[in-house]
Amino acid sequence: MNTFPSFTAFLALVLLLSQKATADNGRNTALGIDNVRGILGAIVDNSTRIGKEQKVAMEMAIEDFYDKTSESYALHMKNSHGEPYRAALAARDLIDQQEVQALLSPQTWEETSLVAEIGNQANIPVLSIVDSTPPWATERWPFLLQASPNQTSQMKAIAAIVQYWQWRQVTVIYEDIDSMRSGVMPYLSDALRDVGAEVSHLLAISPFSSPSLSKELERLKHEHCRVFVVHLSLPLAMHLFERAKEMSMMEKEYVWITTDPTTGLVHSLNSSTISSMQGTIGVKSYFPRKDPTFQNFYTRFRRKFSSENPDLEEDNHEPGTSAVLAYDAVWTVCKAMRESSSSQQLLRKLKLSKFYGLSGKVQFVHRKLAPAYKFQVINVIGKSYHELGFWTDTSGFSATFDERAPNQSSMGSLGQVIWPGGSSTTPRGWALPTDAKPLIIGVPTKSSFKQYVNVRKDNSTNTTHFEGFAIDLFKATVEILPFYLPYNLTPFDGTYDEIVKQVHSKKFDAVVGDVAIVSKRYQHAEFTHPYTESGLVMIVPVRPQTSDRAWLFMKPFTKAMWVLIGLINIYNGFVVWLVERKHCPELKGSGFNQVGVLLSLAFTTLFSLQGEKLHSNLSRMAMVVWLFVALVLTQTYTANLTSILTVQRLEPTVTDVELLRNRNAMVGYCRGSFVSDYLVDVLQIHRDKIINYNSPEEYAQALRSKVIAAAFLEVPLAKLFLAKYCKEFTIAGPTYKVGGFGFVFPSGSPLLPDVTKALLNVSESGKLRGLEISMIAAQECEDTELIDDISSLSPSSFWVLFVLTAGTSTAALLVYVVCHKRFGQKTIWRLMLAVMRHWWHRKKSFSRRVSSNERSSNFPNTSNSRIGV
Numbered sequence: 001m002n003t004f005p006s007f008t009a010f011l012a013l014v015l016l017l018s019q020k021a022t023a024d025n026g027r028n029t030a031l032g033i034d035n036v037r038g039i040l041g042a043i044v045d046n047s048t049r050i051g052k053e054q055k056v057a058m059e060m061a062i063e064d065f066y067d068k069t070s071e072s073y074a075l076h077m078k079n080s081h082g083e084p085y086r087a088a089l090a091a092r093d094l095i096d097q098q099e100v101q102a103l104l105s106p107q108t109w110e111e112t113s114l115v116a117e118i119g120n121q122a123n124i125p126v127l128s129i130v131d132s133t134p135p136w137a138t139e140r141w142p143f144l145l146q147a148s149p150n151q152t153s154q155m156k157a158i159a160a161i162v163q164y165w166q167w168r169q170v171t172v173i174y175e176d177i178d179s180m181r182s183g184v185m186p187y188l189s190d191a192l193r194d195v196g197a198e199v200s201h202l203l204a205i206s207p208f209s210s211p212s213l214s215k216e217l218e219r220l221k222h223e224h225c226r227v228f229v230v231h232l233s234l235p236l237a238m239h240l241f242e243r244a245k246e247m248s249m250m251e252k253e254y255v256w257i258t259t260d261p262t263t264g265l266v267h268s269l270n271s272s273t274i275s276s277m278q279g280t281i282g283v284k285s286y287f288p289r290k291d292p293t294f295q296n297f298y299t300r301f302r303r304k305f306s307s308e309n310p311d312l313e314e315d316n317h318e319p320g321t322s323a324v325l326a327y328d329a330v331w332t333v334c335k336a337m338r339e340s341s342s343s344q345q346l347l348r349k350l351k352l353s354k355f356y357g358l359s360g361k362v363q364f365v366h367r368k369l370a371p372a373y374k375f376q377v378i379n380v381i382g383k384s385y386h387e388l389g390f391w392t393d394t395s396g397f398s399a400t401f402d403e404r405a406p407n408q409s410s411m412g413s414l415g416q417v418i419w420p421g422g423s424s425t426t427p428r429g430w431a432l433p434t435d436a437k438p439l440i441i442g443v444p445t446k447s448s449f450k451q452y453v454n455v456r457k458d459n460s461t462n463t464t465h466f467e468g469f470a471i472d473l474f475k476a477t478v479e480i481l482p483f484y485l486p487y488n489l490t491p492f493d494g495t496y497d498e499i500v501k502q503v504h505s506k507k508f509d510a511v512v513g514d515v516a517i518v519s520k521r522y523q524h525a526e527f528t529h530p531y532t533e534s535g536l537v538m539i540v541p542v543r544p545q546t547s548d549r550a551w552l553f554m555k556p557f558t559k560a561m562w563v564l565i566g567l568i569n570i571y572n573g574f575v576v577w578l579v580e581r582k583h584c585p586e587l588k589g590s591g592f593n594q595v596g597v598l599l600s601l602a603f604t605t606l607f608s609l610q611g612e613k614l615h616s617n618l619s620r621m622a623m624v625v626w627l628f629v630a631l632v633l634t635q636t637y638t639a640n641l642t643s644i645l646t647v648q649r650l651e652p653t654v655t656d657v658e659l660l661r662n663r664n665a666m667v668g669y670c671r672g673s674f675v676s677d678y679l680v681d682v683l684q685i686h687r688d689k690i691i692n693y694n695s696p697e698e699y700a701q702a703l704r705s706k707v708i709a710a711a712f713l714e715v716p717l718a719k720l721f722l723a724k725y726c727k728e729f730t731i732a733g734p735t736y737k738v739g740g741f742g743f744v745f746p747s748g749s750p751l752l753p754d755v756t757k758a759l760l761n762v763s764e765s766g767k768l769r770g771l772e773i774s775m776i777a778a779q780e781c782e783d784t785e786l787i788d789d790i791s792s793l794s795p796s797s798f799w800v801l802f803v804l805t806a807g808t809s810t811a812a813l814l815v816y817v818v819c820h821k822r823f824g825q826k827t828i829w830r831l832m833l834a835v836m837r838h839w840w841h842r843k844k845s846f847s848r849r850v851s852s853n854e855r856s857s858n859f860p861n862t863s864n865s866r867i868g869v
Contacts, residue, residue, distance in 0.1 A: 038337035039074045040330065041100030043090045043115060045082040049234065049268045050107045053323035054129070056305050058104070060297070061330035073334050080106050087111035091118045101346060102333045104147075105130065107322065108233075109177060116141040123343045125350055127333065129325045131261050132184050138367045143343075145350055145364060147329045149285070149372040151184045152191075154260060157283050157375045157391045158229060159191035161257060164397075164411045167227045167429035168482055169200035169754070171220060173240065174231040176204035184231055184259075200225050200753050205236055213240065217247055224430045224483050224754070227255040230262060237262040238269075241276040250278065252421035253431050258282040263378060264321035271383040278380060279420030285321045286374035286390060287359055294358055297327070328357035377411070381418050389414035430483055438486035442508035443471070444515065445493045448670040448694055449717050451775050452514040452741075455491045464491055469775045473531060474512045474743060476767055477758045485751070495672040500524050503744050510745050516714060517739025518674045526747050528756045530740030531768060532716040536675065538733045539711045539718060540654045541703050556640035558794045565633065568802060572626045575809045579619040579816050618812040625808040629801045640793060654710050656733045657683050665709035668693050668702055675712050678738065696721050703729060716741060723776050 042058055045051035055077060062075045076098045078090030087106050094100045095118065103119050105112040105128045112128050119126035120141040127147040128137070138144055162170060170192060174180045181204075189199050201223065203216055217240075220228075230237055237258065244250055256279070258266075263282030266274065288294055302317040309317075336349035354363045363370050373393040378385040388411070389399045399413050411417070419427055443466055447453040454467040466489045478485050490508070492499045496515055502508045504524035517527045517534075554562065654660060660667060667685060669675040671692040679685045691708060693699050699721065702708045713721060715735065722729060743759070745752045762768050795802065 035072055036074050037071050038102075038334070039076065039098060039100045040102055040104065040333055041091070041094035041098060042075060042077045042104040042326075042330075043080050043087050043094075043106045043111065044077060045107055045111075046079045047081055048107065049265060050320070050322045051079075051082075052309055053305070053320055054107070054326040056301060056308060057319065057323040057327040058330050060300065060304065061327045061334075064297075065331060065334045069338075071334075071338065073337065075330070076100060080111055082106075082108065082111075084108075084110045084114050088114040088118060091115040095119070095122045095124055100124065101337065101343065102127065102350075104326065104329055104333075107131075109133065113137070116144045119143050125333075125343065125347045127329050127350075129322065129329055131322075132180050133368075134178055143347060144367070145347075146368040147332065148325050149369050150187075151259075152187050152371050153373045153393045154283060154285075154375060155184070155187040155191040156393060157377070158188065158257060158259065159195045159197065160391060160396065161281065161283075161377070161411060162192060162197050162227065163195035165255075165426055165429065167255070168197055169225050169430065170197055170227045170229055171201040171203065171223075171225045172199050172229045172231065173203045173205060175233060175236055176206050180231060188229070188231075198757070205232065205240070207233070207236065213243055214247070217243055217249060221247060221249055224751075226253050226427060226431055227257070227429045229257045229259070231259045233261050234265045234268075238273055238276070241280075245276040250276065250420045252419070252423045252425075253427045254279075254420045255427050255429060256280045256420060260284045260321055260375075266378070266380065266385055267318050267320065268316050270316070274380060274383060278382075279418055279422070280380040281388075281417065282378045282380065282385070283375050283391070284378065285324075285359070285372055286376045287324055297358055324358045328359050328362050331355075331357055332362055377414060379417050386418075388417065438488050439509040440507070441474075441487050441489050442492045442499050442502055442511045442513075443489050444496060444499055444511070444513045444672075445491045446495070446672045446694075447514050449514070449696065449720055451720055452716070453512075457491075464489075466491075469771055470513050470741070472771055473759075473762065473768060476762050476771075477743075477755060480758050480761055481754055483754075496674065497521065500744055503746055506746070510743060510749075510751075512743055514716075514741050515744055516674055517742045519739075520674075521744075522747075524747075525744045526749065526752055527739075527742035527744055528752065528759050530742045531759060531763065532714075532740040534738060534740035535715040535735040536678065536712060536738045537715060537718050537731045537735050538654070538657065539699070539703070539713055539721060539729050540709065540732045541728060542730050553641065555644050555792055556637045558792045561793060561795050561798075564795050564802060568626075568629075568805060571806065572622060572809050575622050575813050576619045579616045579622075579812065616816075618816050622805075622809040622812045625805045629798075629805045632801060633798065636793065636798075654732055657685070660709060661685065663709065664689065666691060666707060668699060668708040668711040670713065670717065673714075674738075675714070678736070679712060682736070696724060700725050700728070714738070714740075719776060 040062075042054075044054050044058075046055065058075060058077070062073055066072055076094055078094060080087040080090055088111075091103060091114070094103065101124065103115060103124055103126045105115050105126055107130060109130050109132065112126075112130050112133070116126050116128070116137065120143045123143060126141070126144050128144060129148050131148060132151065133146045133148070138146060172185070172188060174185065185202075192198055201220065203220065205213065205216075230240065232240060241250070241256075244256075250256070256277070258277075258280055260283065263284035266277075266282060266284075269277075289298065298319065301319045301323065305319075306317045332350065332353050332355075335355065336346055336353060340346035340349050351364050351367055354361075356362070360372070360374070361370065375391045377388045377391055377397070379388050380386075389397060391397050397411050397414055399415065416424060417426075418424060443455055444453060445455040447468075450468065452469045453471065456465045456467065457463070458465060471489075478487070487510075489512070492502065492508075492511075499508070499511050499513075500515065500521045501524050503511055511525075515521075515527075517530055521527075557565070654665070661684065666689050667679065668691050669679065671694050676687075676690055676692070679690055680687050691702070693702065693711075699711045699713075703711060710732070711721075718731065722731070743755060745755070
């Protein structure tokens with residue numbers, strides 16, 4: 001939710017002023033005074049056309065409701081003169097003195113916000129009929145209801161017009177107030193984005209007289225975009241169009257589209273004023289004008305409005321959008337008051353309102369009037385306007401309003417449009433600036449990496465050639481711009497900071513090259529979206545790693561693996577010793593001797609006890625399985641150890657910047673770049689310890705000869721360097737976040753958004769990636785494999801083998817113990833035969849019991865009868 005300034009101090013002032021002065025008196029309207037059912041308050045600005053229309057419409061609504069229901073409601077109106085503090089005073093007076101039960105807000109959001117705060121404190125419902133209300137307003141003030149439809153569908157109608165004529169970019173001119181910014185602009189931006197267009201420029205006009213309007217229009221005139229969407233109140237819109245006509249911006253190739261705040265009051269303009277809007281397309285809310293109720297209202301409104309405003313010179317007395325909404329708002333309040341006895345109940349009834357008024361269906365959703373979905377499209381021609389047709393959210397465009405009409409995706413069915421300048425030819429929507437000349441684009445000549453930018457002069461032909469990744473990318477970007485952009489490349493022999501300043505001094509119109517996006521350079525120019533990765537890294541030499549070489553033989557297996565192998569060895573040796581100790585004299589002796597033999601046997605069984613020396617089938621069975629497992633483990637260990645011994649393990653010579661500072665070591669950077677200041681200001685390296693270099697070869701030689709301990713390069717340059725010297729150097733330490741490379745344009749350049757978008761299109765299409773791969777391809781070499789890439793093997797890779805050998809040995813051990821205790825000298829085969837015989841007898845016994853139970857269950861009655869006998 002947006003925030004709004006505190007009202008405490010202001011309301012204190014209002015209370016103080018209300019004790020000393022009374023707000024301007026307005027008209028009080030009530031029919032059947034003796035039986036008044038409720039009191040409404042309304043604040044209008046009688047100095048504007050909207051205020052005059054609202055006043056007449058509200059009075060008519062009170063009269064019509066009385067005629068319809070014979071119930072009288074009082075209407076007290078106050079004149080705000082368009083000043084917020086007067087609106088606040090009027091609201092306080094209506095609540096305290098007139099004891100109104102509901103308020104209808106003024107026509108501007110600045111006034112409405114103050115009235116909403118006062119009404120909320122007094123628990124008085126406030127109906128806002130302002131054209132644009134911020135989406136957070138109803139959440140801030142629980143007693144505020146938005147009685148005007150939001151702008152979602154209207155913005156879709158604008159986008160549909162833009163889509164049909166295939167205009168890709170739009171300039172939006174709007175009133176610089178909060179309700180316009182938050183209540184309209186997000187909807188318009190989203191609607192345009194949905195149809196493949198975008199807002200290229202925004203021009204916010206102050207609601208007060210702005211002496212800079214001519215200057216802003218002059219700036220727009222020099223841009224290529226020629227499609228303008230105007231969302232302004234009528235006075236500001238008239239001022240805008242008068243200036244635009246004076247500056248020849250109402251001529252051919254220009255497109256002007258107005259929204260409801262302006263279009264809805266075109267009928268009120270005189271011929272001299274409307275002449276400055278010739279060729280404008282407008283969108284306004286649609287009302288069922290052919291409905292008998294509306295026709296009756298229309299006729300009576302014109303008569304009443306002309307009688308109360310005889311000063312109007314021309315016959316422009318028809319009601320606009322604001323009048324119709326004000327009429328319906330009064331009916332909404334009166335209908336809710338019929339069933340309410342308190343402010344809380346009135347608010348609840350208002351939220352549940354549901355009826356058909358002059359504007360169509362009146363129904364609130366989350367205290368906001370349901371959005372309108374019917375709009376009329378007009379074309380300003382001559383002294384008035386021509387009704388082109390209609391647009392609805394469900395049916396698209398149609399020449400006549402018919403909900404059953406087929407969906408139209410374009411304006412083709414609406415007939416011929418007359419554009420500014422009297423042209424019937426559809427404008428392209430863009431044009432070259434009026435003073436278009438080839439851009440002078442600066443190209444740095446001191447790039448350390450010529451793969452990005454290489455300026456080469458051919459003395460034989462006296463020509464300069466510009467090559468490299470940045471140049472190719474810029475050419476690809478210009479090719480997809482929606483307009484022709486002439487330019488000339490010019491070399492510049494200076495630092496990168498200096499070439500950016502040349503853009504500010506207007507020596508260059510832009511800069512193309514490996515220019516880093518740095519915050520301090522924004523003082524002089526602006527940048528496109530970065531076309532490379534961002535970041536600064538430290539490049540250092542690598543050296544063979546010698547630590548822990550004595551224990552390298554342990555690397556093939558993990559610690560857990562070694563422990564498990566030792567336990568399995570001891571366990572298998574124990575089983576063999578136990579089974580064979582009666583058959584081998586060397587396995588007998590004292591207890592201490594047998595422990596030593598057991599431990600020795602655990603690790604020499606495979607070599608000292610061959611198959612022919614084993615006397616028991618149990619020990620032979622355990623040994624065969626262990627031989628198989630040991631063979632697999634031995635071969636695996638040998639293969640992994642061989643891989644480790646044949647791979648060279650490398651490590652960086654320097655691991656972080658702190659080590660550089662402690663050693664007081666020298667470092668290198670690219671000549672003319674911003675890196676020098678970054679090393680001093682951020683990384684705190686003394687400036688005397690920094691050396692600049694001009695090429696990758698100089699970096700490599702300085703690192704090899706240990707003149708510098710490290711080199712600091714931006715990520716895209718580091719990629720190139722390591723692609724060529726990947727076996728000697730590596731990146732160490734963190735990546736420091738700094739801007740990538742971008743194209744440079746003057747601050748506020750109209751070309752910047754278009755070039756940025758085209759650059760993003762090149763990137764998203766994959767062409768940028770292709771150029772980068774082509775640049776690095778010639779430098780590629782294989783990286784040195786590190787020993788850490790070879791992982792130690794854990795028990796999880798051999799658990800099946802360990803379970804197999806341990807299970808076999810355990811089975812042999814159990815059989816041996818059972819045989820020894822129960823069968824003495826009997827062989828294992830006799831034991832197995834006895835076990836099978838025992839199992840067979842148990843099975844036959846179980847079968848006999850089951851059969852007997854089944855027979856007894858089949859003859860229950862017989863059994864019972866015998867018992868009875």
